[in-house]
Amino acid sequence: MSISLLLAIGGLTTVGIYLITARSLSRIILGFSLLGHAAVLALLTAGGPAGEAPLANQNDAETIANPLPQALALTAIVISFGLTLYLLALARRQQALTGDDLVEDDLEDLRIATLAANEEDDE
C-alpha cells in the first residue's frame, strides 16, 4: 500500500474533521467535501495498487488497476457532489434568513436544558 496515498487520506480526513466541527456552515461544507475526497481515495486504495486504465481492449487484464472500487468511487463522487451542492443551497438560504451561516444549537436540545434547569430550581 502506498504511504503517499495513506498520508493524503489522513491529511484530508484531519482537515475535513477540523472543518466540519466549525460553527460556520460554509466551513462545514468545505470539510464535507474534503472528507468526500478522503473516502473516495480510501475506496481506491482498498482495491489494490495503481495500474493501467481498466480498458479491456487496450491493456492487459494482469496490469490494470482494480475496476470495482473505481465503479464504487464514481458513485461516491457523484453522490457527494449532489450533497455538497444541496448544502450550499441550504447555507445560502440560512444566510438569506438570518444574515449569517452559523449553525445554531438544536432547539429541542435546548428545551431539555431548560427542563433540567427548572428541575434544579424546584429542589
Add this chain to the structure above:
Amino acid sequence: MSADDLASGSILWTLLVLHLLAVPLSAWVARFDHRAGLGVAAIAPALTAIWASVLLIDSTNPFVTELMWVEGLDVGVRFRADAIALLMTLLVSGIGTLVLVYAMGYFSTSSAQMPRMTAALLAFSTSMLGLVLADSIWTLFIFWEFTSITSFLLVGHKDVDASVRDAARRALMITGAGGLSLLAGLLILGAESGTTSLTDLAPIDGGRAWVAALLILGGVATKSAQVPFHVWLPGAMKAPTPVSAYLHSATMVKAGVLLLAITGPAFTDVTTWKVVGLALGISSMLWGGITSLRHQDAKLILAWGTISQLGLLVTLLSVGTAKATFAAISILFAHAIFKAALFAVVGEIDIRTGTRDIRELGGLSRTMPIATAVAVVSGLSMAGVPPLLGFAAKEAAVEAALKLSGTDALIVSTSIIVGSVITVAYTTRFLLGTFGAGPDTTVAPRRPAMTIATTVLGLGSIVGYIAINAVNGIVGPAAVEINAKADVYSLYRWPGITTAFLVSAAIVAVGVALGLFILRRVDQPAPGARGADLVDHGLDRFLAWAPQPIARIQHGSLPVYLATMGLVALTATIPFVREVDTDSLVLWDNAFQGALAVAIIGAAAAGAFVNSRLGAALTLGAVGLGVTGLFVVHGAPDLALTQLLVETIIVVGFVLGLGHLGRSFPSAHATWKGVRVGVSVLCGVGVMFGLAASASNPSGTPPIEQLAEAAVEEGGGNNIVNVILTDLRALDTLGEVVVLAVVALGILALANTSDTEATT
C-alpha cells in the same frame, strides 16, 4: 388431506399471514359493529387451534421452516413446530378464540376504542403465536417484545383513567427491562452455545454461562411475574377481563415459563440457574398464595393465585428432574384451562352484578347457576380435586416433589406441599366467598357469548380428565422435548392409594380448613399495592432526574456531537493497530503519487487556515485538482474526468452560493480550536491505521480478470468501470440518478422561495 400434509411450513406461514391480515381487517369491521369485528378476529386463531390439535393428535415429526434474510449472519425468522410449540399454540390460539368470543359478550357497547381493542387482542395473539413457535433466539426475542408492546395497549384500554395508564406503564417498564436483560442473556447464550437454534442449545458452563443464566432469568421473572418483579401483574388487573383471562392467566405470563423450559437444557451444569430459579419460584409460590388469601377482590385473588401457580411452575422446572419437568408441563396445560375459565367467570360476575368484592356477593349459585358450575369445576381443578384435570396434574407434581433427593429436596418438597395447601385455601375462600352466602345481588341478564366461552373452558377441565390419554399424548411429548428422560411418565385418572395420593388428600383437607378459617375473618383490610407504588415512585423520580444528565450529553451543539462521534469511531481502529504489516507498505506506487499527495495536504491545510471564504473555495478547487491527478496516476481515467467536471461545478457553486456571505469566517474560541485540532489529528491517524491494517490482511485477490472477461463477453463493453456501472450495478446507478434529480429539485425549491416569505 392427512395430518402429514398439514405439518408443513407453508401452512404455518399461511396461518401467520392470516393473523396479520386480520388485524387491520378486524379493526375496520369493529368500527361498524364490535361483535362482528371480534368475530373476524377469531377466525385466524380458531383455524390455528384446529391445525395445532390435528397435529398434536396425529403426532407427526416436528418440522422447521425459515425465512432467511442474511444467511451468513443467521439473520431471519425461523419457526419450529414440535410438541411443546404445538401445545403452546393450542393454548394460545384455542383460548384466544374463546376469549374473543367471550369479549363479544363482555363489551356491550360499540365504543370508539373497540377497533383498537380488537386489533390489539389479535395482534397480541399473533405475537404470542410467533413467540411459542420461535426456533431461533432472534425470532423469540422479537416476538417477546411484541407481546410486551401489545399487552401495554391491552392493559391501557381505558386510557382516560390515570390509574390504568400507570398500571400499563408499570407493566411495560418491568417487562421491557426484562426484555433487555433477556436480549443480553440470549446473546451470550448464542455465542457460548455456538448456535442460535433454541432446540440445538448445547450445555454451557463457566463465568459467562453464569451471567447468561442470571440475565435470562431476569427475562423469565419479569414476564412470568415472579417475586420481586411481580408488582406489575396485580395492577394489570385494571385491564378488561378478556385481556386478563388471556394474557395474565393462559398465555403471556406463561412465556417466561416456556423460556425457562426451552433454555433450561443449556444450563443444566450451571448451579446459579437452578438456585436462583428455585428462589424465585418458591418465594413467588408462597408470597403469591399468602397475598391471595388477603384480598377481597375476586379478580385480585385469582391474579395473586396466578403468581403463586407460576411460582410452582418455575420451581418444578428449576428442579429439573424428568418427573418435575413432566409435572410442570402438565400443570401448565391444566392451569391455562382452569385459570382462563375462572377469570372469565369473574368477568361475567363483574359485568352482571357490578362488583367483584367477595363481601358484597351472595346468592350467585341461584342467580348465575352456569357461571357457578364452571367456577366450582375449575376451582376444584385448581385445588387438585378428582375427577378433574387439575387433580391428575397436581398428583404428578406431588409425586415429583416426594421423589426428590439431595440437600435441597427437603426445602423444595416442603415448599411445594405448603404452596399446594395455600392454593387449596385460597380456592376454598374464593369459591365460598364468591358463590356462598352473602347479601343478595341484583343480577343483569345472561349474555350468551360469555356463557358459551366460560362453559367450554369449564368443560375443558372435565374432558381433559376423561380423555386423559389424549392429554398424555399432548403433554408427554412436550415434556420429552425438554427432558428426554420424561418419556416414562404419564398422568393417571386414578393413581390408587399411594403415598402421593395420601399427601394430596392431606393437602386438600388442611387447605380447606385453612380457607374456611380465613374466610370467617372477612373484614380484614386488603393489602395495599406497596410494591407497585414503589415502582411508580421510582419511575417518577427517575423521569424527573433524567433531564439533568441528558441536558449535559445532549446539549445541542453540532460541532461537539460531530467531534464526539469522530472520537467514538476512532476507538474502532484501536484493535487493528497491531495488525498493520509494515512490509506491505511502499512509499508510493510511482513518484507522481508522492508529489500529488504533498500538494493535496498543503492545499487542504491552507483551506483550514485561510480566513476568506473565496480563498477557502479556491483551496478546495486545488485539492480537487490534486485528487484528479491521483486518479490519473492510479489508472482511473473515468474518475479523473468525473472529478474534474464535479470540481468545476462545486467551485462555481461556492462562489455563487456564498457570494452573499461576508468575506471572512467568524472567529472561533481558542481553546475549542485546540480540541478540534486534537480530535481531527487523532481521527486522521486512526483512518490511516485502519486502512493500512485492512490492506495488510486481504481476504483474497480481487477478481480483476473475471471482471475484465465478463465486461467484454457479457456486458459487451471494453471500459470495465462503465460496464460495472451500467450493467452490474444498473439499479444502483438508477438510484444515483434519482438522488441527483431530488437534489436538483431541492436546490430549485430553496433558491426560488422569496426571502421575505420564509421569514414570516
